[in-house]
Amino acid sequence: MAPATANPPMTTEQPDPEMAVQMILLAAAHHDRETLRTLLRHGSANVQDPETGATPLHCAIAACAPENLAAGEEESKTEPKKNEPEPQGEEETELEKAQKTIRLLLQNGAIWNDLDNNNETPGCLALRLGLKDMYEMIVDAGVRAELLLNRLDDYEELGDEDEEEEEEEEEEDVEHQDDETKGENDATESKTPEQETTQAAPAAESSEATVDLNSEAYLQSNLSFTSDRILDEDKNGVMMSWETDIMKRSAELLLPGPGLRVLNVGHGMGIIDELFQSHKPSEHHIIEAHPAVLEKLRKEGWYEKPGVTIHEGKWQDILPKMIEEGVMLDAIYFDTFAEDYKALREFFTEYVIGVLDPQGGVDGSGGRWSFFNGLGADRQVCYDVYTKVVEMDIFEAGFDTEWEDLAVPDLDQAGEWDGVRRRYWALKTYRLPICKFMG
Template sequence: MADQVQVSEEDILLAKRIISAAERHDIPALKVLLKEGSANVMDPTATTATSPLHAAILSCGEAKDGKEAGDDAYQTVDLLLSNGAIWNDLNKEDETPGCVALRLGQRKIYENIVEAGVRAELLFAKMQALGLGDDDEEEEEEGEEVLEEQPAVKKQKVDEETAQAVTQAVEEEILDDVSKDNKAYLRSQLRYKPGILLDESDNAVMMDWETEIMQRHAETLIPKKGLKVMNVGHGMGIVDTAIQTHEPAEHHIIEGHPQVHQRLREQGWYDKPNVIIHEGRWQDILPKLVEQGVVLDAIYYDTFAEDYAALKEFFSEYVVALLAPDGKFGWYNGLGADRQVCYDVYTKVSEIDLHEAGFDTEWEDIKVPAGLHGSKQWEGTRRPYWTIDLYKLPVNTFVK
């Protein structure tokens, strides 16, 4: 049994002093204290898990009549972020610093948090691409946490018994929530109910409140009849039904789940003259289409149990190879949609990555149904996947 980590009285006192200085926006004191301690300390004796960043924002209070906190508060937040404060750290109220700033109406501080999140996510992705994530012992101190992705496991030598235990734990975790692993999801049992598609872990894969969004995606991607279109991820068939109303010359559908294939057969999709069904994962199908020289006028992406890294690979490796020069690419923008600050961070991250891949992105704001968050619509599901008011619809075209 591993020894428990003992926190000394000196460490507790230092944590309290850092949190107190952050709460008072005492920048000179904070600069001195951060030379001794971390911007991510927690007071283990406190009843709430409040980081210095949470404390600095909470003490600003609610912005009234458009009057926000002063420069000392903004500079305190900036100092903490520059010293490695984690932008999406959670307190016991399940709020990130950005959630607190947004709730209090502190927009300037909120935007600072968003920009810090964008920098952190881009840096983390670069580190992963360079193979630095596994060996970087300062990862936690730098605050590089990525949404919906697990940081790389540290490379350690372990005995066979320990390795088997770890493997079993991972498998049990995946079985408990198949949305964490795409291959596990594709092996899982789905349930079609009125207005909703559920996986075997009770995650909502798709819901009919998305219909207006899907129809608008089809409208923005397919401006006229007779185009060659591809959709990746059929699900309930909402977007493919919308695509059909635009009378495409070719309508490719990539779908990996066997139960969805059966539903496609039952609903006659295999018999439609302009529809081509590709059974399997896009990672296996798209390289073959690229080899065949397929060119498409519009591509839409909406998969399940895949993270942002998969989306980035999709557009940077395959959309660039399959899309016609004047074609359009769209994707279901649900990244971090259970928390406004995460949604804003990943909207900006994706736009930066898309531009790097050669795309211009235009955004259209669509209001989601009123009262969606907290409604009975989520009863029977594992968790709400959407809690914010606006959907930001992306339309991507090649940079001219």
Template sequence: MPSTDEAQEEAHIEELLLVASLHENERLEKLLEEYKFTDYNAVDVQNAQGMSPLHAAIASCEKKQLNGESGSGSVSTESAACDTVRLLLESGAIWNQLNKNGETPGCVAYRLGLYDLYELMVDAGVRAEIILNRLDGYERLEDEEVEEGEPEENHRNDTQNTTAEGVDDDEVPTLIESATSMTADTSIGTYQDVNNADYLASDLVLTRDKLLDEQQNGVMMAWESGIMKRSADLLLTKPEMRILNIGAGMLIFDSFVQAHERKPAIHHIVEAHSDILTNMEAQGWNTKAGVTIHSGRWQEILPQLITENQTFDAIYYDTFAETYSDFREFFTEYVIGLLEPGGQWSFFNGMGADRQISYDVYQKVAEIDLLEAGFDVEWHDIDIPELETEWEGVKRKYWNVKQYRLPVCKFMD
């Protein structure tokens, strides 16, 4: 039998969820203020099913679903819910808090076809992630000032700091992809964080259709071939170009580059993992005409290339177990010195690909940061077929989005 305090807390939670679901904003605002100094954060409370006030406000209304199927409810109901959601967000509600079904409030809105509510949640995620990324930059700067010379710790979860109280870190929505790992989550199984140093020290397993680390996390998989081919097609705009690829993996992208009708004259590959480098040597990549392999992390190799005045017509970025901060450093600090005027570059865009809302959030975050760094980006959509047997033997499913958005970036005019 729950104690008096526990029973009172449960009653408070149910009251908050009910008022949020009814979109009674004046009453909700009073309750949030009334419970402000309790032992729990009223705006983010959850019941036994993991429903928060944001979940309740969204789940209580339906209309035509985003996938085209019809639902119930009305636009006016969604409009009222939008006002409630704004109130909750302005009061500090966590945009990506999960219920017991693994859904964020935005996931619920997407499933129910509540477009306006979904966009509200996407915008909330963008604001939160941009602020956190900026704060991460300030914190790293302060660390460098205090402990100059100390190596910066590289966490796979750096872009995901909005974990709700009471939600395990391994339940936080993913902002990740197979080879450009920005942060981590598990939607299937138990996932342990992988930082770049641990990854580079691990033994890899290469099969016909996948590359795994020693924890069976997918580093790269054969189903990405269509994406890699399209990326090569878009980047190789004329024969005899100079191209740089950062992160070889299964050599899918590099193989398409070498086999392309507009085969480049110069093809540089930066790879840091010894197992991949050994595999490249066994396949004869070291002796291919025009191919130069750089052994080491791009953070070590790219400054050398800039010092040597090496420039490229096209660049592709596809690394593993690095953070969004690393990626932002790459395009803000190094692309400007390596890319020829009129050149193009791209990256494997899998950030947040285990959930549609996370994918949409990080597309917008990347667009904002790319614009700030002086790049235009054009997106090319690629439909992804249902992936089922592909995940056999892989610890976690890092892709759960139906459409891949392939970025092509260039200097702003």
């Protein structure tokens, strides 16, 4: 991974671009912060080796692979030994040098989730090498970058709204500064394409077929239904039966007793709705937008079930009406398809508070809500980043999140992905969120 030759000598002249790239990668691999600082004055922390695709972050981490470390350094990589004095001054270990190099690169705008030719982000590499502290540094960098990107998105939207208003008020005024808040902060850079809230969540560019899903196109597309899956026209998994255990536990935690009022957003295969029914709710609302799924609901007799109300349409249109009508709920589950993280965030910041009863639940301590936590689930580092991002955003919306870990079986081995365009789940553990009113 790290270039093999020794560090070329520094001169006052600017090296040619290819040489400059190699020098940055080498300095990173050697954890040579002084040289790196000088090189980054004119160079970028996001260069990539033309042959391996490695970035300086990859190089700084790869240099800590056990075979590259001096004897005795390896076991200290995850946890410092107890009662061992902190190394002083020059006695910095290679691992500490590596961490400081990573910090320097991140401060200089290194992208946390660039892929090398091995289809690994720096975080994937740190995880594979067992470099826990470095992995956490990359996760934290990812969280910062994603939170900032999401905020910038909001500001841009606000800017756009303001512009529209201005345009309406004074049409002759044509000078707009719609990018005012964008800034040029490299630290906000991230290679995270659309984060899907549910299935199909490419949280980092991957070598697998990238999926360009959008809600409008999905809602007009043909679906194919079999006993164990729903696929869209492009063979993307809309819902798959391997998720049944996740749905089962989610239903148990959301409806711990009978007689509760529940809303499910996104019917899909109806797995969670069947499970909700087994908990004998007093009211069971289902919001579903796809005509083919609605037809299935009708054929299966859901419209006639006592206590069940089917709301046909998108949650974005239905929920404001439910709020207006004063509907109050003890539990809400959210699992849609082909919607991005912004949609999930809009759901819990704008709507949950309007329909979830603060005095609801079995003991009157407040309603609960949950969602299918599939953000970035095709890559551990992206899942860890988005689990933290979503928890922070949920907190900001006024809810605490409790997590329960569920083991996911080996889906490859079980042949679950045969005939499916993209594996949207590649992890061993599902982190199930249960959100409750704060305090």
